[in-house]
Amino acid sequence: MNVKRDVVITEVALRDGSHAIAHQYTVDQVLRVAKALGEANVPYIEVSHGDGLGGSSLQYGLSHTHEMELIEAAVSVSGNSKIAVLVIPGIGTIKEIKEAANLGVKMARVATHVTEADVSAQHLAVAKNLGLETVGFLMMSHMAPVDTLVNQASLMESYGADTVYIVDSAGALLPHQVAERVRALRHSLSVNVGFHAHNNLSLAMANTLAAIQEGAQRIDGSIRCLGAGAGNTQTEVLVAVLEHMGIVTGIDLYKMMDTAEDIIAPLLKVPQEITRDNLVLGYAGVYSSFLLHAQRASKRFGVDSRDILIELGKHKVVGGQEDMIVDVAAELAQVQAAARI
Numbered sequence: 001m002n003v004k005r006d007v008v009i010t011e012v013a014l015r016d017g018s019h020a021i022a023h024q025y026t027v028d029q030v031l032r033v034a035k036a037l038g039e040a041n042v043p044y045i046e047v048s049h050g051d052g053l054g055g056s057s058l059q060y061g062l063s064h065t066h067e068m069e070l071i072e073a074a075v076s077v078s079g080n081s082k083i084a085v086l087v088i089p090g091i092g093t094i095k096e097i098k099e100a101a102n103l104g105v106k107m108a109r110v111a112t113h114v115t116e117a118d119v120s121a122q123h124l125a126v127a128k129n130l131g132l133e134t135v136g137f138l139m140m141s142h143m144a145p146v147d148t149l150v151n152q153a154s155l156m157e158s159y160g161a162d163t164v165y166i167v168d169s170a171g172a173l174l175p176h177q178v179a180e181r182v183r184a185l186r187h188s189l190s191v192n193v194g195f196h197a198h199n200n201l202s203l204a205m206a207n208t209l210a211a212i213q214e215g216a217q218r219i220d221g222s223i224r225c226l227g228a229g230a231g232n233t234q235t236e237v238l239v240a241v242l243e244h245m246g247i248v249t250g251i252d253l254y255k256m257m258d259t260a261e262d263i264i265a266p267l268l269k270v271p272q273e274i275t276r277d278n279l280v281l282g283y284a285g286v287y288s289s290f291l292l293h294a295q296r297a298s299k300r301f302g303v304d305s306r307d308i309l310i311e312l313g314k315h316k317v318v319g320g321q322e323d324m325i326v327d328v329a330a331e332l333a334q335v336q337a338a339a340r341i
């Protein structure tokens with residue numbers, strides 16, 4: 001169905017949601033989810049390991065099924081919806097972008113830490129040459145002042161990004177901070193501005209609306225909130241809210257609600273909630289995908305997972321430093337044991 005969309009939504013449950021289920025998606029699950037999202041007329045569906053192409057590893061978590069099999073499955077059933085992939089340079093390589101493009105992927109989102117846009121140049125250029133739509137994805141955007149964010153976004157634009165995203169990886173931004181960031185990018189860039197929220201402080205919807213009100217044209221959502229930490233902006237809820245605001249997404253609300261209830265909910269071992277650990281992710285400004293790693297370290301070293309997350313926040317640890325979680329937990333265990341003597 002061809003419809004003019006005011007806001008273009010990328011559904012991320014099959015990528016960001018992979019963090020929440022420890023990267024255990026099966027081909028059968030992806031087939032069911034991607035088919036249903038296609039029937040609901042979702043414009044873009046992102047499929048990859050939670051940490052992007054090439055993420056399956058001991059450091060980030062081993063996938064149940066190779067992501068190229070999942071991508072191929074999604075492409076085969078998604079109808080008019082386009083399949084997107086995420087890639088973090090250094091974790092994913094040019095080779096994987098080419099492989100994904102050969103499988104029929106239409107959009108590549110190149111993600112870097114908010115101060116490291118320069119490492120996206122090569123990956124964006126390759127994706128563009130392959131004819132893919134390109135997105136620059138500035139993770140942990142709460143960690144940089146607005147002028148730095150603008151500089152980094154401009155770099156991504158100069159490398160060929162068709163859209164640059166402000167990514168609130170920790171779910172730490174407040175609505176007025178999102179508004180000022182989107183406003184600044186809209187003022188300085190000629191390309192689209194996007195926003196990706198996490199719901200750790202229960203602000204994903206408010207932040208997303210603030211972004212849209214400031215002119216963000218691309219928005220991420222995850223159906224049933226299936227994303228890292230407390231998940232992302234809940235797609236089906238966003239579709240309903242935007243419909244009330246007269247903003248056209250082109251997505252079928254009833255089909256999304258049914259998919260959330262009948263296909264996604266049964267996948268979840270526990271509902272996506274703002275648990276105390278998720279709340280601390282937002283409160284301490286920690287990368288949402290660190291959640292399961294910190295919980296594992298908590299069990300291993302007998303340290304409260306909240307203490308680990310708060311400490312990681314103080315260290316200003318960023319994506320790619322997952323090994324620091326174990327270091328921090330081990331150190332805390334030592335300090336706490338010494339304090340007990």
Ligand SMILES: C[C@H](O)CC(=O)C(=O)O
Nearest residue numbers: 016050051139167169289
């Ligand atoms: C690789 C990360 O999970 C990307 C993302 O969704 C975020 O930073 O948030």
Ligand SMILES: [Mn+2]
Nearest residue numbers: 016169196228
């Ligand atoms: Mn995310």
